[in-house]
Amino acid sequence: MSAEATNPATPGPVTPGVQRRRGRARLDLRRLGRAALLGPAARDRLPDAIGHVVEAHRAHYPDADLEPLRRAYVLAESSHRGQTRKSGEPYITHPLAVTLILAQLGAEITTLTASLLHDTVEDTDVTLDQVRAEFGEDVCYLVDGVTKLEKVDYGAAAEPETFRKMLVATGNDVRVMSIKLADRLHNMRTLGVMRPEKQARIAKVTRDVLIPLAERLGVQALKTELEDLVFAILHPQEYAEVQALIAANAESEGDPLGDIAGExxxxxxxxxxxxEVLIRPRHFVSVHRVHRKRGELRASDYGRLLVLVNEDADCYGVLGELHTCFTPVVSEFKDFIAVPKFNLYQSLHTAVARPDGEVAEVLIRTHQMHQVAEAGVVALRNPYAPPSEDPSDSADDERVDPTRPGWLSRLLDWQQAAPDPDTFWSTLREDLAQDREIAVFRPDGGTLGLPAGASCVDAAYAQYGEDAHACIGARVNGRLATLSTVLSDGDTVQLLMGQDAASGPSSEWLDHARTPGARIAIRRWLTTHPTPAPAPAPSAQRPPQQAPMATPRPEGPDTGSRSAAASAVVDREGASVRLAGCCTPVPPDAITAFAVRGGAVTVHRAGCPAVARMKEVGRAEVGVRWGDTAECRVTLTAESFGRAHLLADLTEAIALEGVAIISATVEPPTQQRVRHTYTLQLPDAAHLPGLMRAMRAVPGVYDVSRAQHPAAAAH
Known part of the structure; x- marks a missing residue:
């Protein structure tokens, strides 16, 4: 989409078929150049320059009205006249080449008309109003959708904001992205004379953004060629190695894949x-992936068999015959007909082995499935046209509207929340880098497409958007599960929503969120709902103070030392005394003590797990007993069912007991249950039983216990 695109120079796959296609492409470009130099044709006669486009279009639409195409070419040729590409060719050869790509994929006349005009508003004096007046609202929308924003106005944000604009336009009409993909493919084909650093920059954006979009829109014919062109630029050494492997295989004796095809x-x-049984050679990137996965390649690894039939039922008939007459490789079987991929792709995948050990991968699909597999949304013709009145025209009667596929809806939702172009750009690349390989089912029969490794958190935000803030748990395949549960392909997920509209996610949810939509929504909620610093609950008691370190005081030769907090007295004169944080002992707990480094003594509850570990490592026990009753600090855990205002009710119950809250934490709900952990300052240990009873009396609380923290390994 830029006059900077240049002459073909980047090497591509050198298989015979590719060589023939590239040869035809070069002939087409020379023909386009000559025709463009001769100027537009006479009115009402189709220009010679669009003859190859017309031929490709009529293969899909024999009775198409070509007048809009003629008028579009006349306007494009006249407006671009005098402009050249860096190769020296007339600039009109670029929109013609882009239009040819789309015509070969089966694009309808509106898309082709917009494709011929796609650079006019950006690079010439033609205005959108002029395009609208001449060709109608649809063509104007498509041209505007692929028109780049000016760097003069947007600076460094021009590229990400252009893609944001293009994606929003694609949300209303996927034909916008079809034109962009074909435009990028032709520019990648002709990237060779640009500076290496600019080639690399364009190739990286193509790899990170355009190729994943082509995959999601199902346009495999464009995706695979873009992958190979990017591979050649960014990984020239690996590209050369694969090129050598393919060449060596072509020269080797025998053709096992051809033999299996005959059988x-x-x-x-x-x-x-x-x-129809065809051999489909793997493209360069596919060969590279298989080589990395399997090591040394067999001759049959350089391609796959494609079986095309007329009816869906024939696909399963072919599968049955193959599995009967050959040995099936069970692990390779996938049914994308019963469960299509999110990008409309349908096929049966299998692999069969002969007695000699040769294995062939086989794709089985109908001719219609094959067209969709190659051209994706482009093969759906015009999903926005009114239904045909001709009852024999089943293509229009069974219109499929791909305007808002699920992945695109989610992308459009989160892009609105991206606070700046940099966040949008980095998050877009991250989102598109994820392979959406799992289908998760809802109890109502709907399906969520999620990336591998997604959790219930991701499913919640994919289904409910920001209403997922109130999610408290899930059932996965009928069983209660935490929100952190990682989902597998085919799981059924029922999300459990809380009733408290003010509730929201915790920062821990970010650890389990894989999708950008979930992460952005969680971060935005956390930003607008900062966690307040813990404060003491209202109390008639004096304000809580930091617990003082236990300081010894002489008790005579037999009594050793005693703390100022909880009054633990140890049989070691001059030693400082610490109450262990792992078990927070308070009177009248049974206690024991151990000498630790620095001459201190640590006091534990007798049942603390750390006691056994201390004894195992040979720590000597020190005599200890409770001294005078004094205020003490303790940590309690309350287990409860989730409900609104629970935290407020627990806090009030603690305050009414005259106890100060030093700190409080609330874990994310799991299986509709919530755990609250409080560190409390009691006026004396005698208050503890009554406090625990008061907390258990709060509706929804079913247990209150002394907390057991992980003990330090060594002191």
């Missing part, structure tokens, strides 16, 4: 199934 044709012929 498959025979099997299907005998079974009476009309089918």
């Amino acid at each position: 498959v044709r025979g099997v299907l012929r005998e079974a009476g199934i009309a089918a």
Whole structure:
């Protein structure tokens, strides 16, 4: 979409088919250049320069009205006249090449018209009002959607904001992204004479943004070629190695994949199934992936068999014949017909082995499935056209509107919350880098598409948006599960929502959120609802103070030392005394004590797990007893069912007992249950039983116990 695109120079796959296509492409470009130099054709006659576009379009639409295409070419050629690409070719060759790509994929006339005009508003004096007046609102919308924002106005934010604008436009009409993808493919094909650093920058954006978008829109024909072109630029050494592997395989003797294809044709012929069996060579990146996964490649690894049939039922018939006459590789079977991928892709995948050990991967699909697999949303024709009145035109009667596929809806939702272009740009790349490989089912029959590794937190925000703040738990396959539970493909998830509208997520949710939409929503809530610093509850008692370190005082030769807090007396004169934080002993707990480093003595409850570990490592016990009753500090854990105002009610119950709250933590709800942990300052240990009874009396609380913290390994 820029006059900076240049002459073809970047090497691509060198398979014979690719060589033929590239040869035809070069001939097409030369023909386009010559035709453009001759100027526009006479009125009402199709210009020679768009003859190849017309031919490709009529293969899909034999009776199409080509007048809009003619007028679009006349306007594009006249407005771009005098402009050249860096290769020296007339600039009009670029929109013509982009339009040819889309015509070959089966795009309808509105898309092709907008494609011819896609650079006019950006690079010429043509205005959007002029496009609207000449070609209508739809064409104007598409042209505006792919028009870049000016760097003069947006500076460094121009590129991310252009993509944001384009994605929003795609949310209303996916044809916007179809044009952008074809535009990027032609620019990548002709990137060779640009500076290496600019090639690398464009290739990285293509890798991080455009290729994942092509995958999500199902346009595999564009995606695979873009992958190979990016691979050649960013990884030239690996590209050369794969190129050598493919060349060596082409020169090797024998063709096991061809032999298996012949056997498959025979099997299907005998079974009476009309089918076309083709060999599809893997593209460079696919060969590279298989090589890294399997190591040394077999001859059959360089391609796959494609079986095309007429009806859905024939797909399963082919599968049955193959699994009967060959040995199936069970782990390779996938049914994307019964459960299509999120990008509309449908096929049966399997692999079969011959007695000699040769294995062939096989794709089985109908001709219509194949068109959608190659062209994705482009193959859906015009989903925005009114239904056809011709009852025989089933394509329009069964219109599929891909305007807002689930992944795009989620992307559009979170992009609105991105606070700045940098956050949007980095989050977009992160989101698109995730492979959405799992389908999670809702009890109502709906499906959520999520990335592998997604948790119930992600499912909550994917289903409810920011209303997921009130989620308190989930059922996965009918069983209670925490929100941190990682989901698997095929799981059924029922999300449990709380009734308290003021409730919200904790910062721990971020540890379990994989999707950008969930993370942005959680961060925004945490930013607008900062956690207040813990404060003492209202109390008639004096304000809580920091617990003083236990200081010894002489008690005579037999009594040793005693603390100023909780009055623990140890049989070691001059030693400082510490109450262990792992078990927070208070009178009248049974206690024991150990000498630790620095001459101090640590006091533990007798049942503390740390006591056994101290004895195992040979720590000597020190005699200890409770002295005078004094105010003490204790940590309590309250287990409760989640409900509104629970925290306020517990805090009030503690305050009414005359106890000060030093700190409080509330863990995220799990299985509709909540755990509160309080560190409390009691006026004396005698208050503890009554306090625990008062806390248990709070509605929803079913247990209150002394907290057991992880003990330090060594003191």
